[in-house]
Amino acid sequence: MDDGKPTEPKAKWWSRPSPGPATADEAPATAPAQPAGSAQAPASAEAPTTTLPPAAHGAPEAHGPGGTSVAPEAHAPHDAPEAPAVPDAPHDAPAPQPLHEPDPYGTPPYGGPGPWAPAPPVQRPTPAHGTPVPPPYAGTNGAGMSVAPPPPAPQDSHPPAPQWQSYDPWGAPRQPLVTQPGPPLPDGRRKNRRGAMLIGALLLALVAGGIGGGIGAYIERNGGLTSVELPQDERDGGGRAPDSVAGIAASALPSVVTLHVSGATESGTGTGFVLDDRGHILTNNHVVAPAGSSGEITVTFSGGETATAEVVGKDSGYDLAVVKVSGVSGLKPLPLGNSDNVQVGDPVVAIGAPFDLSNTVTSGIISAKDRPITAGGEKGDGSDVSYVNALQTDAPINPGNSGGPLVDTDAHVIGINSAIRAADSGSAGEGGQAGSIGLGFAIPINQGKRVAEQLINNGKATHPVIGVTLDMKYTGDGAKVGGSAQGSSPVTAGGPADKAGIEADDVVTEVDGERVHSGEELIVKIRSHRPGDRLELTVTRGGKDLSITLTLGSATGT
Numbered sequence: 001m002d003d004g005k006p007t008e009p010k011a012k013w014w015s016r017p018s019p020g021p022a023t024a025d026e027a028p029a030t031a032p033a034q035p036a037g038s039a040q041a042p043a044s045a046e047a048p049t050t051t052l053p054p055a056a057h058g059a060p061e062a063h064g065p066g067g068t069s070v071a072p073e074a075h076a077p078h079d080a081p082e083a084p085a086v087p088d089a090p091h092d093a094p095a096p097q098p099l100h101e102p103d104p105y106g107t108p109p110y111g112g113p114g115p116w117a118p119a120p121p122v123q124r125p126t127p128a129h130g131t132p133v134p135p136p137y138a139g140t141n142g143a144g145m146s147v148a149p150p151p152p153a154p155q156d157s158h159p160p161a162p163q164w165q166s167y168d169p170w171g172a173p174r175q176p177l178v179t180q181p182g183p184p185l186p187d188g189r190r191k192n193r194r195g196a197m198l199i200g201a202l203l204l205a206l207v208a209g210g211i212g213g214g215i216g217a218y219i220e221r222n223g224g225l226t227s228v229e230l231p232q233d234e235r236d237g238g239g240r241a242p243d244s245v246a247g248i249a250a251s252a253l254p255s256v257v258t259l260h261v262s263g264a265t266e267s268g269t270g271t272g273f274v275l276d277d278r279g280h281i282l283t284n285n286h287v288v289a290p291a292g293s294s295g296e297i298t299v300t301f302s303g304g305e306t307a308t309a310e311v312v313g314k315d316s317g318y319d320l321a322v323v324k325v326s327g328v329s330g331l332k333p334l335p336l337g338n339s340d341n342v343q344v345g346d347p348v349v350a351i352g353a354p355f356d357l358s359n360t361v362t363s364g365i366i367s368a369k370d371r372p373i374t375a376g377g378e379k380g381d382g383s384d385v386s387y388v389n390a391l392q393t394d395a396p397i398n399p400g401n402s403g404g405p406l407v408d409t410d411a412h413v414i415g416i417n418s419a420i421r422a423a424d425s426g427s428a429g430e431g432g433q434a435g436s437i438g439l440g441f442a443i444p445i446n447q448g449k450r451v452a453e454q455l456i457n458n459g460k461a462t463h464p465v466i467g468v469t470l471d472m473k474y475t476g477d478g479a480k481v482g483g484s485a486q487g488s489s490p491v492t493a494g495g496p497a498d499k500a501g502i503e504a505d506d507v508v509t510e511v512d513g514e515r516v517h518s519g520e521e522l523i524v525k526i527r528s529h530r531p532g533d534r535l536e537l538t539v540t541r542g543g544k545d546l547s548i549t550l551t552l553g554s555a556t557g558t
Contacts (some may be wrong), residue, residue: 242411277419281324318461373419417442470522
């Protein structure tokens with residue numbers, strides 16, 4: 001049964017151009033479906049109406065009440081006469097064809113619908129009589145301006161239906177709200193406002209800067225806004241073993257002093273250690289030599305106390321000297337050990353003031369014993385040359401350590417630090433290395449004790465001698481006695497060598513079974529003994545080896 005509705009498929013909301021030409025006055029309208037049998041409402045536009053053909057390719061079509069098609073509504077005044085209804089298009093009317101062939105690539109508007117196709121046209125409905133209509137729209141436009149409602153329609157026998165709200169969901173958006181500036185203020189008020197804002201900004205910046213500076217200072221002083229405490233070992237360190245380096249240093253340091261010597265032409269710094277409670281201090285001769293006969297010697301103790309010292313006695317051959325301080329109490333003598341009991345590899349500790357750095361402690365071992373060395377010789381006449389049968393150590397010794405103690409694990413003195421070997425046997429001024437390279441030499445304390453006692457008691461020390469003149473230019477192995485010269489003999493008449501039968505040109509090759517390679521080495525070995533000691537010498541004469549025993553004589557040193 002036909003209910004008056006078109007039999008073609010229902011229109012879909014796809015945007016497709018309507019068939020046939022369209023004029024500027026035509027605007028399609030959409031009417032909601034009305035129940036069957038209801039009266040058809042007259043159109044509210046006086047524009048001519050045309051029958052719309054059936055939708056082609058899915059174009060939308062509008063139906064009025066009872067399934068009839070309605071004409072587009074044109075905007076007209078409210079008092080326009082009613083337009084007649086448009087009858088339904090015949091079902092057998094041929095469908096209009098598009099002006100162009102469909103686009104095979106689907107490009108709108110001639111192909112299939114695309115995502116950018118325009119929205120469907122707005123169809124405005126014509127309500128039936130008696131249908132409630134919302135009141136006319138009153139309000140503001142997009143710019144905030146008031147819009148008055150339209151004037152009422154004139155009264156007649158057939159009052160027109162109230163108008164629907166003119167709302168177009170696809171129409172152009174309303175203008176955004178724009179704040180319109182008010183009238184300009186007078187120049188004085190605008191300047192005052194601007195100045196107040198500037199002053200406020202400056203005050204705010206000052207306050208913020210003060211607060212930031214205070215926070216920064218607090219963070220810098222306290223390490224942050226929160227307190228940080230790092231974990232630490234809270235165990236008591238306690239003491240150290242007496243034979244450890246720390247224990248040895250703690251025991252020996254109170255007895256070690258630093259000497260500052262100044263003279264008429266030169267000055268120097270060295271080290272010494274306390275021998276007794278009467279104020280005698282043992283050091284090297286080359287430490288006190290710059291003072292001469294009128295110089296000044298100042299002694300600084302480990303605790304910082306200072307005192308003036310004077311020379312008691314000195315000996316250049318042994319490179320030892322004794323000075324004494326007066327008016328000082330509470331002195332702690334440093335115990336003396338026995339250097340004859342020292343073995344190679346024994347641990348030792350050296351204490352001194354290298355480069356005037358007082359109370360410096362270094363450690364090492366005994367590297368060798370009975371190492372014959374000579375030191376001094378700056379004068380050129382040999383009067384300042386010292387001959388030492390030294391203890392060699394690798395404990396770092398530097399300028400300023402001279403005269404300081406070399407102690408064993410019992411903190412007993414076994415040597416007096418006296419010399420070092422430079423890298424190229426040169427001084428710092430001559431391009432040599434003045435610092436330690438691990439070759440340090442100390443006078444054995446047994447020899448130092450004997451010389452110190454003689455210097456304290458007599459002001460001078462005695463040297464053991466054999467009574468011969470050696471040929472120091474001899475390059476062969478051994479120590480050669482000088483040749484006879486006209487009117488003189490290299491062997492002192494009535495001396496120990498003369499009494500033992502040594503002759504000119506003899507070569508001494510051994511002393512007490514120890515090999516001798518040079519004249520300096522023979523002197524060193526002899527001076528390691530006391531006057532009156534008996535020595536066994538091996539002498540080569542005319543290609544034959546002879547064994548000779550002699551007793552050492554004595555000579556006063558300088």
